[in-house]
Amino acid sequence: MLKQFLSNITLVISFIFICNSYSQDSQSLNCNSYELNGNRVIFGCDKGAKLSLKFLDSRNIKFWYSPDGSFKRNNESFAVINDEFDKDYKVDVSESASNFEVFTGDLRVIVQKAPLQVQIFDKYQRLVLGDLDAEAYVTDGSGVETRKVLREDEQFFGLGEKAGPLNRRGRSYKMWNSDKPCYSENEDPLYKSIPFFLSTHNYGIFLDNTYKTEFDFGDKNEDYFSFSAPDGPFIYYFMYGKDFKEIIGSYLRLTGKPIMPPNWALGWSQSRGLLTNENLTRDIAKEYRERNIPCDIIYQDIGWVDGLQNFDWREDRYDDPEDMLSDLAEKGFKVIVSQDPVISQATKAQWEEANNEGYLVLDDRTGKAYDMPWPWGGNAGVVDFTKPGVADWWGELQQKPLDDGVKGFWTDMGEPAWSNEESTDRLHMKHHLGMHDEIHNVYGLTWDKVVTEQFNQRNPNTRVFQMTRAAYAGMQRYTFGWSGDSGNGRDVADGWDNLANQIPVGLSAGMGLIPFWTTDISGYCGEITDYDEFAELYIRWLQFGIFNPLSRAHHEGNNAVEPWLFGQEAEKIAKRSIELKYQLHPYLYTYAREAYDTGMPIMRALVLEYPGDEKTYHAEGEFLFGEEILIAPVVEEGERIKEVYLPEGDWFDYNNPQKLYEGEQEIEVDAPLDVIPMFVKAGSIIPKMPVMDYIGQMDNAPMILEIFPSKKTSEFTIYEDDGTTNDYEHGEFVKTRIATSMSTSGMNIEINEPEVSGGFDNSTKRNYWLEVHLTEKPASVSLNSEKLKKSKIEKLQENWNSEFDKSGYHYDKEKKMLQILIPDTKESLEITLKY
Missing domain, CATH: 2.60.40.1180 (Golgi alpha-mannosidase II)
Incomplete structure (x- = not known):
């Protein structure tokens, strides 16, 4: 007890010293009054500012800082669907000369009056999260930044699908959905914005703001971390739990459960940029079946349409699409087609309809439809999915290929494409629900919402397949995800670093409630001129990709990435790897249900299952597939010996089950080209099925x-x-x-x-x-x-x-x-x- 008491005293003294060191040149914000209404406390501060704390239950708190005290917002949350965890929950506030205190069953929240400073302790009086003294909330015009004390041992994870190391400590990030083809392992921002992160001090934060928010985990200053928004309501949710699983569970309650994919969606799928005609589609299907390589899905990229985006088949590429789809279905294939969120001016009839009905995003300078340059199809209008009437119109259009026999969609280019940070002219786009600086990050989400809700309305009791590139928090309610245009565009065979970084990208995506995810197997970028030279990287990418819940081989243009194109050895290895994915389908499907129930990803960073093991904080080259299986993909050219860290427990070598290793140690294992380093925890029971050409064949x-x-x-x-x-x-x-x-x-x-x-x-x-x-x-x-x-x-x-x-x-x-x-x-x- 004495040791714990002295440790707590040292922590508090250090905390006060750090806070005071930043208060000397800062203008203090004081809060001296409060209003209590059930589970919500509003603190009155200087210059009319107010801070609201709404206690969702004893562990989860909604913070809302309003500099002008109005608590106004343009739109209700796009992500949050439930902030009433316990509708009958109430709190009491005790006031002293220096602070206010709120006690829950799990937390002690102290709000210091002068200067404003919120400290959250657990019930053992250990600091969980603390504001920086006198700089807790910094305003700059319409923008707000909050700064929190950064402990020496604190590590951070999350923010969804971000490049770079899995552990975010010492780095900074932006939320601004961006089209970044061939992105590097250090590039930010990328396609999706999931402003939710986890701390090893047993809490998570979700910043519920759709503008270009920023997160700094000790990049600028090692003594504090911060998150900020340039405009809009400054709302964030604090979620406390005994481990990351509990915190993710709270985030699930807040933003909704992920939809379950159809069982066949967890099989193997084939795609390419110019896989956009009937003959090629039939040929690929024929090769898969003749070679007895399992495959469930064949994608059609955007070139399948006659015009953007009328959902009519191109007559010069498809002789009889209904007949094609029927024939493929008899052989077990499902076809997924791409859609873009624009109407090309060249697609005259649809353009005139959309323009006349007011279905397009406007230009605030002219009041007319915004003229968006598009990578194909010429200049286009951006569909405004926030406007009433658009959903039914779009749903009727997309139903046409579904009625033909198509099984779902992948929604591409939803940033919308070419709308990156430097594309400031896009900020003149005016949506029905607001200007583009507010809607940009949720544009893809509003589109995916329409696609799924219209699918459900017109195809009752049928599971939707929808996979998206650009998204925001809450996307799991409508869609699945893939990591966009990865790979090395300068030298396709030199994409090893790109492959390696797809592991932490996928693991971080899972922590942000994107459990159904895939990389583009082979990498999207780069011209393949020498298939023999590229074969090793292709095999290693595929060996990682079969453990993506959704496994899609895809590459740009007409660069084919079917397994048999890389030589007999590569085909043999690929076939055996894909067969393993099918064998593990019952195991994978069980964990798909767990993802639906709990939000726990299928591809799991080791830290999710072993939070007390500090070595897992940086174990980003391996992952758990479910809870029982550990995968350590080879991601270095020529590597044939793989170093693997095994966490607590005893682990069987799946490739050689006579070998059993003790956990909590690093080992070296043989990893020839045909071997995926793979381990199974002792005591595991793994449900499997026989190899099939497609899910449900037998x-x-x-x-x-x-x-x-x-x-x-x-x-x-x-x-x-x-x-x-x-x-x-x-x-x-x-x-x-x-x-x-x-x-x-x-x-x-x-x-x-x-x-x-x-x-x-x-x-x-x-x-x-x-x-x-x-x-x-x-x-x-x-x-x-x-x-x-x-x-x-x-x-x-x-x-x-x-x-x-x-x-x-x-x-x-x-x-x-x-x-x-x-x-x-x-x-x-x-x-x-x-x-």
């Missing part, structure tokens, strides 16, 4: 359970639903808990009776196929106390998706794996192994 497919034993009891709950409807939102699904435990005489495996929710139909017949990694052959294997017979593996797997009345086991001496076949009776099953 009826009555067996559920494969790969088990990596541990001395501890372990479990995994498999999630299943119909995969394509929105019934999951209404509680129609099934969960099956699998558990393992060890005893002195052997091992028990329990498959619990499925928990069926709602009206889900769980009557489909199937088998279970167990793969248990064991160093020795068991003396006996029993199912519900009855001994199973030994059998040859070929006999067990024969008709394993059509015969449901046989069982048995086989021990593979070479693989040191026990393989068991048992029917799924929809009742509790207990498998006992005796040594």
Whole structure:
């Protein structure tokens, strides 16, 4: 207790010293009064300024600083859909001569009167977040900046899809959606604006402001960090939790759950910039099926349209699009088409309609439609998705290809494109809901909202597929994400740094509630002139990309990036890697549901699962795929030995399960070109399926359970639903808990009776196929106390998706794996192994 007390005293003294050192030349802001209304406290300050603290519950607080005390805003929040976590929550304020205090069950909030300074402590009196004395809120015209004390050990993560290191400490960032093709690992800003970050001091901040906000995590000054907005309401949410998972959960409650993709969206997909004609699409589909490489999706880039953006097929490129889509569907392919948010002046009929109806963003200098140069299709008008009437008009247009058989969209160029920081003329754009400086960062979000809501309205109870490039916080309610135009445009084969940085880009995206994400596998940028030279980078990019929840191979122009173009060895490696993605589909789909429920990403930075391990703060070259699997992609040319940090626990080498490593150490593993360094935590149960050409190809497919034993009891709950409807939102699904435990005489495996929710139909017949990694052959294997017979593996797997009345086991001496076949009776099953 004495040690803790002295530590707290030292912290407070240091805090006061730092704060006072910045107050000498600053004008103080004093606050001497307050108003209390239920869960909201408004503090009255000098010159009419006010600070509002709304307690959403005992851990989450909405701050609103209003320099003029009006608490005015042009628009309601585009991101926040719920700031009433506990509608009955109330607080009390105690006042002393020097401060106000609010106690919750978890926090102690002290508001110092002179100068204004807010300090938030946990219930153990440890400082969580503290304002900088006398410079807590700095105003500059319409802009506001808040400065917070920066502790020496404090680290920061988040801000969504940003380049650079995963740990944001010592760097600064801007929120301004920008089209940055071939961006480097140090470039900022990029396509998306997610002003939400996490601190290792157990809190998160969401700055709910759509203008060009800025975040400085000790770049300018090592003693404080800051965030600011040049205009608009200065609102930010403080979220406290015992770990990052809890904080992300609060952000989920604040901004909404991510939509679940259709199950086939988690398969492999193929694209290219000029994949925009029927013959090429059919040829690619034919090659995939003849080569037995799994693939579910073929994209069509923007050249599929007759004119921007009329949603009519180009007659010179597509002979019969409905017939094409029908033929591809029979072979298991789904087609996704691109759309742009503009109307080209060359598309005369649609241009005149949009212009006459007032559906286009205006130029505040002329009052006419803003004349936007567009990379293709000539000058265009920007569609104003904030204006009433536009949604139904756009929804009717986009329904045309959906009625033909298209399965979804990727919304591209939604910054809108060429509207970067230097494009100041764009600030003359006037949207229905405000000027462009306010709407710019949410323009893509308003578009994606229209696309999804119109899809849902016109295609009832069908899961939407929509993937976007430009977005803002809250995007997860409508769309998925990809990281834009990555790669090296100067030398395509020299894109190793670009590949390496896609790992932290993707991990940070996941922390910002973009759980369904992909990189452009191969990198988007660069002319591929030598496929042999590019093959190694392509393979390594693909080996990373199969662990993106949405895996899309894509490249600019007519640079084809189908696996067979890189030589026989590359094709073989790519095929095996893609097959692994399909095998892991039940595991991936289970974590897709967890992302929906909790906001936890599927690709996880190690710090999310091991927050107490400081080595995870900088472990950005590897990640967890779900909770059980660790992936360490090779991202250096010629590298064949990979250094990997393993966190707490024991870890099996997935490529060589006879090897088991202790955690909390760095190891070196062999990583030849055909190997993805991959580890599975001891005790893991990994649900899998047989390799298929596409998701759902095999009826009555067996559920494969790969088990990596541990001395501890372990479990995994498999999630299943119909995969394509929105019934999951209404509680129609099934969960099956699998558990393992060890005893002195052997091992028990329990498959619990499925928990069926709602009206889900769980009557489909199937088998279970167990793969248990064991160093020795068991003396006996029993199912519900009855001994199973030994059998040859070929006999067990024969008709394993059509015969449901046989069982048995086989021990593979070479693989040191026990393989068991048992029917799924929809009742509790207990498998006992005796040594």
